Amino acid sequence: MIKNSISRFIKTLLLLFAVAKAISGFAADTDIDIDRQGQGSRLIPIALNGFSGEVDRVLRFDLEVAGFKWVTGDDAQYVVSGRNDASVTGQLQDRINKSVLLSKAYTGGTLRVQAHAFADDIVLALTGRKGIAQTKIAFRIETSGVSEIHMADYDGGSLKQLTSDRSIVAAPCWVPERRLLLYTSYMKGNPDIYSHDLGSGDRRIVARYSGLNTSAAVSPDGRKVAMILSKNGSPDIYVADIDGGNLKQLTFTKEDESSPCWSPDGQTLCCASRQRGRAELYLVPAAGGAMKRLNTIGVGTATEPDWSPDGKTILFTTTTGGFTICAVSARGGNAEILVAGEDPSWAPNSRTAIFTRRTSGRRVLSLLDVPTKQVKTITQISGSCSQASWAR
Numbered sequence: 151m152i153k154n155s156i157s158r159f160i161k162t163l164l165l166l167f168a169v170a171k172a173i174s175g176f177a178a179d180t181d182i183d184i185d186r187q188g189q190g191s192r193l194i195p196i197a198l199n200g201f202s203g204e205v206d207r208v209l210r211f212d213l214e215v216a217g218f219k220w221v222t223g224d225d226a227q228y229v230v231s232g233r234n235d236a237s238v239t240g241q242l243q244d245r246i247n248k249s250v251l252l253s254k255a256y257t258g259g260t261l262r263v264q265a266h267a268f269a270d271d272i273v274l275a276l277t278g279r280k281g282i283a284q285t286k287i288a289f290r291i292e293t294s295g296v297s298e299i300h301m302a303d304y305d306g307g308s309l310k311q312l313t314s315d316r317s318i319v320a321a322p323c324w325v326p327e328r329r330l331l332l333y334t335s336y337m338k339g340n341p342d343i344y345s346h347d348l349g350s351g352d353r354r355i356v357a358r359y360s361g362l363n364t365s366a367a368v369s370p371d372g373r374k375v376a377m378i379l380s381k382n383g384s385p386d387i388y389v390a391d392i393d394g395g396n397l398k399q400l401t402f403t404k405e406d407e408s409s410p411c412w413s414p415d416g417q418t419l420c421c422a423s424r425q426r427g428r429a430e431l432y433l434v435p436a437a438g439g440a441m442k443r444l445n446t447i448g449v450g451t452a453t454e455p456d457w458s459p460d461g462k463t464i465l466f467t468t469t470t471g472g473f474t475i476c477a478v479s480a481r482g483g484n485a486e487i488l489v490a491g492e493d494p495s496w497a498p499n500s501r502t503a504i505f506t507r508r509t510s511g512r513r514v515l516s517l518l519d520v521p522t523k524q525v526k527t528i529t530q531i532s533g534s535c536s537q538a539s540w541a542r
Contacts, residue, residue: 197226205234212269238264288322289538306530332366445482460500
């Protein structure tokens with residue numbers, strides 16, 4: 151009897167140990183897994199010498215967005231030096247190890263273009279990750295109740311207006327590796343989805359059904375588009391070919407879905423849904439199937455998701471106590487509050503995001519270095535800006 155009791159006691163201990171280990175493993179799996187490659191969540195101290203004017207301003211902006219902070223003298227871990235006369239010549243040194251990490255002369259394009267290229271090379275040399283200083287964004291600017299789609303360099307330079315609909319436009323989305331945008335326009339009185347060739351300016355209808363046609367989200371391979379349509383009643387998620395053909399309905403709820411985005415492998419969509427009353431995040435198989443709620447522990451509502459290109463993290467907006475950007479593991483779990491704002495969009499580097507802030511009665515676009523939570527506001531663009539989408 152004693153022997154049997156001891157045996158049961160040992161089995162109970164082993165069972166408790168296995169349960170504890172499983173719980174621990176689950177907790178680890180559901181932690182936010184933002185890639186902290188390079189210097190991680192610490193701002194990297196760096197000094198800048200020898201540049202002037204626009205080149206100096208561009209380098210400072212680009213490297214602050216990338217997670218650096220400007221210091222002087224002995225406080226710097228790295229030193230960027232060079233000159234800008236007819237062109238940009240730059241060098242990157244590791245002051246601690248007394249080694250030259252990068253030395254290059256830049257030609258072609260404007261001094262501003264060369265400065266962006268130098269900044270990207272610095273980021274690559276120090277982190278092994280491609281920089282984003284030469285990437286593009288699309289967004290809308292609203293003036294007196296009329297909005298138009300614009301595109302620009304990621305820092306707001308080279309601004310170009312794309313539409314002249316004199317109505318309401320919304321939700322621009324890039325087609326990967328093509329000079330093509332999708333967006334919603336009310337130019338014909340109904341919210342319809344258009345494709346817009348940035349080379350020729352040609353526009354074509356992608357979805358013009360009765361009711362709502364909006365929130366176009368293009369798959370990573372550029373072949374499919376997810377969108378919100380209300381052609382059958384409530385707003386649901388549909389998927390079609392990039393030209394709008396072969397339409398397939400994915401969700402069938404009585405409540406509304408919104409803001410679909412794709413996983414990097416193109417197999418899953420994340421969206422917001424009000425199935426349980428408040429807006430929460432759900433995962434939907436892109437080929438069709440049951441919706442699965444994604445836990446965002448610690449926050450109330452969850453809307454406007456965007457899936458990082460590396461597949462690890464989903465950014466979203468919560469409206470608990472005002473608009474706030476949060477991050478959660480793509481597996482679900484504890485949500486991390488990042489910054490006040492809304493409607494985030496990941497950069498190609500899976501580290502930086504662009505989002506909208508409300509200030510002084512208008513909306514402005516800002517850039518967030520997610521690991522360090524450092525924010526830089528884009529000041530080159532006037533007007534009320536929102537719904538930015540990052541080209542990938």
